[in-house]
Amino acid sequence: MKPVKLSDNVFFLQINHFNRRLFDSLIPLPEGTSYNSYLVKGAAKTALIDSVDPEKREVLFDFLKDVATLDYLVANHAEQDHSGSIPFVLEKYPMAKVVTNPKCKEFLMSHLHIPAEKFIEVKDGGTLDLGGKTLQFIYTPWVHWPETMVTWLKEDRILFSCDFFGSHLASGAVFSEENIVHDPMKRYYAEIMMPFRASILGNLEKIKGLDLAMIAPSHGPVHKNVDFVKNLYQNWAGGPTENNVLVAYVSMHGSTFVLVNRLVSRLQEFGIAVEKLNLEQIDEGRVAMAMVDATTIVIGTPTVLMGPHPKAVYGAYLANLLKPKAKYVSVIGSFGWGGKALETIAAMIPNLKAEVLKPVMVKGLPTAADLAQIDELAALIAEKHKVLLGLK
Ligand code: FEO
Numbered sequence: 001m002k003p004v005k006l007s008d009n010v011f012f013l014q015i016n017h018f019n020r021r022l023f024d025s026l027i028p029l030p031e032g033t034s035y036n037s038y039l040v041k042g043a044a045k046t047a048l049i050d051s052v053d054p055e056k057r058e059v060l061f062d063f064l065k066d067v068a069t070l071d072y073l074v075a076n077h078a079e080q081d082h083s084g085s086i087p088f089v090l091e092k093y094p095m096a097k098v099v100t101n102p103k104c105k106e107f108l109m110s111h112l113h114i115p116a117e118k119f120i121e122v123k124d125g126g127t128l129d130l131g132g133k134t135l136q137f138i139y140t141p142w143v144h145w146p147e148t149m150v151t152w153l154k155e156d157r158i159l160f161s162c163d164f165f166g167s168h169l170a171s172g173a174v175f176s177e178e179n180i181v182h183d184p185m186k187r188y189y190a191e192i193m194m195p196f197r198a199s200i201l202g203n204l205e206k207i208k209g210l211d212l213a214m215i216a217p218s219h220g221p222v223h224k225n226v227d228f229v230k231n232l233y234q235n236w237a238g239g240p241t242e243n244n245v246l247v248a249y250v251s252m253h254g255s256t257f258v259l260v261n262r263l264v265s266r267l268q269e270f271g272i273a274v275e276k277l278n279l280e281q282i283d284e285g286r287v288a289m290a291m292v293d294a295t296t297i298v299i300g301t302p303t304v305l306m307g308p309h310p311k312a313v314y315g316a317y318l319a320n321l322l323k324p325k326a327k328y329v330s331v332i333g334s335f336g337w338g339g340k341a342l343e344t345i346a347a348m349i350p351n352l353k354a355e356v357l358k359p360v361m362v363k364g365l366p367t368a369a370d371l372a373q374i375d376e377l378a379a380l381i382a383e384k385h386k387v388l389l390g391l392k
Contacts, residue, residue, distance in 0.1 A: 010158060012174060033168040035082065037049065040130060044131030046072070048096075051085035070089070072097055075099070077162045077163060086108065099119075101121065138207065140164060150164060157213035159215050163218065165223060171220070241325050244290075244296075245295070248319075250312050270381075299332075307344050329357070330356065330377060331361070336363075358376065
């Protein structure tokens with residue numbers, strides 16, 4: 001494998017994992033992923049920025065086969081998909097030092113047992129001169145771990161951003177295309193960045209003054225259209241919600257399904273876009289993506305024994321974990337003889353700073369009166385959206 005030249009003496013080591021289908025044993029990867037390293041050669045020193053998932057280290061070493069000396073290995077983030085090969089890189093280049101911040105050093109020492117003497121600690125804003133190539137380290141905490149940072153190559157105006165602006169997208173393309181990268185970026189943002197919106201906005205502000213030629217993340221292709229990707233993040237993290245409702249549901253014998261269909265139909269009549277997702281075979285990424293812009297989230301659940309369906313519980317747990325911007329939430333569903341499905345779901349979502357709208361729980365197959373309650377809920381959601389979003 002030959003590294004791809006991004007600019008003079010700056011190379012892209014794109015390590016695709018086309019057939020990986022799950023990340024963190026949780027997140028579906030419909031388009032695979034990549035772990036990118038970057039090689040920066042100065043007149044005096046050579047640095048590798050981020051390593052790769054250890055499963056793909058042989059590909060990294062193939063890229064590095066003509067690199068005789070490595071002086072520095074910059075670790076922007078301690079998670080193992082970028083750090084897991086560091087011990088192997090240090091075996092190959094025993095003189096190399098790991099350059100990172102104190103928090104990341106602590107994590108790498110505990111997660112990978114890298115000895116303390118292998119590190120050079122850098123401060124926020126600190127620089128490292130490679131000889132005509134200056135790396136500057138900018139702390140960007142909580143995108144999406146506390147130790148995350150980015151590395152700015154001043155002379156070439158490239159920002160090595162690690163997870164920040166990344167996409168789970170295995171691709172032969174070096175540079176991103178807006179229509180192709182949008183959904184994998186959104187999926188990536190939704191799954192791991194969304195809970196840290198305030199930090200993301202702070203970090204966007206922190207890098208605002210950089211005159212970026214490229215953003216080079218450690219997942220997915222390199223971005224030349226830097227305004228496009230920065231604006232996406234700005235909007236997802238800080239922009240208003242849209243006239244959307246996420247209806248995430250599960251149904252056992254069809255009663256909840258009748259309620260869901262009625263609600264979706266009524267909402268659509270009000271001109272509201274609805275993402276209706278069945279939690280029976282959940283794609284967590286799709287659910288998370290729908291939460292990015294939704295103004296309202298409705299969870300539909302039948303009653304199993306005395307509580308909500310476990311798959312609806314999972315959906316509620318996910319929503320609580322991801323802390324989306326939604327302003328309104330509701331629960332609809334059904335029961336056979338009793339139970340506390342509604343109360344259980346409602347108690348599971350304290351992180352959602354959302355107003356709870358008129359839940360509807362019905363006994364058995366919905367009656368005309370039950371459906372009238374759903375119509376009222378739809379009308380209430382439409383009214384709330386109209387006022388909040390300033391719709392005509
Ligand atoms: Fe791509 Fe947080 O690791």
